[in-house]
Amino acid sequence: MNAPDLSETTLYVQRALWEQKPLIEAAQRYGATVVAVDSDEDAAGREVADTFVQVDSLRDVTECLDVARTHDVDAVTTDQCDFSLFTTSYIGARLDVPAASLTAAQNTTNKKRMRRAAADAVAHPDYRICSTEAEVRTAVTEIGLPVVVKPVDSRGAFGVRRVTDPEQVRGAYLDGIANSSARELIVEEFVDGIPITVDGYYADEHRSLATASKDTPLGNLDPDRELTYPAQISERKRDEVKRLTDSLAETLDISFGPTHAEYILTDDGTFHLLEFHNRGGGLQTSTSLVPALTGFDVATQLLCDAIGTRSGQEGGSFPVERAGIIRPIHFESGTIVEIEGLDNARADEDVLVLQLFVEPGDEIEEFELATEAHGALVTVGDTVADSRQLADTTESAIQIRYE
Numbered sequence: 001m002n003a004p005d006l007s008e009t010t011l012y013v014q015r016a017l018w019e020q021k022p023l024i025e026a027a028q029r030y031g032a033t034v035v036a037v038d039s040d041e042d043a044a045g046r047e048v049a050d051t052f053v054q055v056d057s058l059r060d061v062t063e064c065l066d067v068a069r070t071h072d073v074d075a076v077t078t079d080q081c082d083f084s085l086f087t088t089s090y091i092g093a094r095l096d097v098p099a100a101s102l103t104a105a106q107n108t109t110n111k112k113r114m115r116r117a118a119a120d121a122v123a124h125p126d127y128r129i130c131s132t133e134a135e136v137r138t139a140v141t142e143i144g145l146p147v148v149v150k151p152v153d154s155r156g157a158f159g160v161r162r163v164t165d166p167e168q169v170r171g172a173y174l175d176g177i178a179n180s181s182a183r184e185l186i187v188e189e190f191v192d193g194i195p196i197t198v199d200g201y202y203a204d205e206h207r208s209l210a211t212a213s214k215d216t217p218l219g220n221l222d223p224d225r226e227l228t229y230p231a232q233i234s235e236r237k238r239d240e241v242k243r244l245t246d247s248l249a250e251t252l253d254i255s256f257g258p259t260h261a262e263y264i265l266t267d268d269g270t271f272h273l274l275e276f277h278n279r280g281g282g283l284q285t286s287t288s289l290v291p292a293l294t295g296f297d298v299a300t301q302l303l304c305d306a307i308g309t310r311s312g313q314e315g316g317s318f319p320v321e322r323a324g325i326i327r328p329i330h331f332e333s334g335t336i337v338e339i340e341g342l343d344n345a346r347a348d349e350d351v352l353v354l355q356l357f358v359e360p361g362d363e364i365e366e367f368e369l370a371t372e373a374h375g376a377l378v379t380v381g382d383t384v385a386d387s388r389q390l391a392d393t394t395e396s397a398i399q400i401r402y403e
Contacts (some may be wrong), residue, residue: 001297002312004304006075007031011306012068014078014088015058016045018355022287023079024048026299035071037064059083059181061090068095075306078279079258079286079298082109082155083181085279098308100256100278107252108259108278111152111186114252115273121251122244122273125264127188133173139187140169146190148221149173151180156282157220157371162190193266195219196231198245199281199290200259203301203314206249208242209294210320219264219274225370228384229293229324233265241271254278256305258286258298283326283376288352292380294318323384325391329356329375334402335363345397350390353378356398 009032013024016036024045027034036049039058046052053067064087068076075097078088085100086109092099107117112129128139129152140147140163149172151159159179161172176185195217200208213231216222231238245261258280263271280286286298296318297311304311338360346354356375358364367373377394381387 001300002304002310004030004300004307004309004311006303006307009033009075009307010035010071010073011303012037012071012073012076012088012091013045013049014064014076014091015081015084016040016043016049016052018044019080019282019284019287020045020078021048022284023077023299023302026287027077027303030300030303032075032303035067035073037067058087061087065091065094077302077306079302080280080282080284082153082277082279085109085277098256098306101253103253104255104278108254108276109153110182111150111275112184114276115186117253118248118251118273118276121248123270124273125189125191127186130185130187131177131183133170136173136185136187137166137169140166143187143189148188148190149176150186150188151176151182152184152186153182154179157369160221160369162218162221191264191266191272192217193264193272194233195225196233196241196263196265196271197227197281198241198259198261198263199285200242200245200249200261201296201298201301202249202254202256202259203305203311206246206254206259207318208245209296209318210290211238211241212324212326213265217264219262220370223328223330223367223370223373225328227326228388229289229326230320232384237265237269241265244271245276248273248276252276252278257302260285283355283378284353285326285378289324289326289378289380292350292352293320293322293324295321322380322382323387324352324378324380325384325387327377327379327391327395328370328373329377329395329398330367331358331364331374331400332402333365336360336400337403338401340399340401341397345394348390348394350380350387351377351394352380354394 011032016038089105211231260281262275
């Protein structure tokens, strides 16, 4: 692999939360001066970036472009965040530097556009686009319960709710619309099956790299959503969903950067598209887990692409060599006084991510959605059993003392 020379590069990194730290640190290893931008003044990337700029909103393309111009940046990049992708694409277009195209960004950060663009290319759950509570209620009646209510343009599972009773509609509508910049929702049929994810990258052509599965039909809505790599389905079906993802990347006009697709595999063997993103999976899936499983260095490739050079990974073969687990961490309810054991828990090199979202002084409760988890854990091993055993051992090493 060819390391990029960023010694003369001022790199703009959109979003500086903990998930972006590996990308920031990789850029600095290659010599870049990093300008990290985030709306959170306590963003973890602030401590490692050369310059940190706080903005009011990462969706504000004008404000973020002003930052890029003020600091005379030579390249732009981002990962693992949908609205950061769109803003970065916009800045790239304005400054005429490499970035994901605005067409691809539009197609993959807005579920309405994604579904319409890929309508004839893949199976979908039945869905309706809604703006008002009355429209949501009509959609529920037409589709039939259960349904899933989602913002068309949020990230992760924020604002996403499963509705199983008409009395839940108002809460799902209010939560969803609050998380949508476009103030639009997608109400879709709840499809029963196996949730499948595919992580890939476009380098000369789109290449699907790693698959994962979850053994519950609730997928991201399940508070205990443990993802298993590789997907626990037949090798034939893994190859099929990879080919489907490669084809959909072309349909959605993707020609740059990492991708993360989500499907439901139904009992009749059909993959139903839920999401397709032109960015890596969250929780450092792209920058930590995919490289550990396949040897494909996503951060380095993304940085090479940002300055228009080649990494040498293009056209290479990157089969999955190891197994992995992504697990949300949850603790007992109560007020935390002290957290111990983190250093020991992180000591094993196969513990790729151990990130807590709570701290001493927090009063925590049992969570109902994965987005409310108390932490995240990512481990790898030679087999799924090895990876899961390490996850169990790591989680048990964390000691919480309550008030």
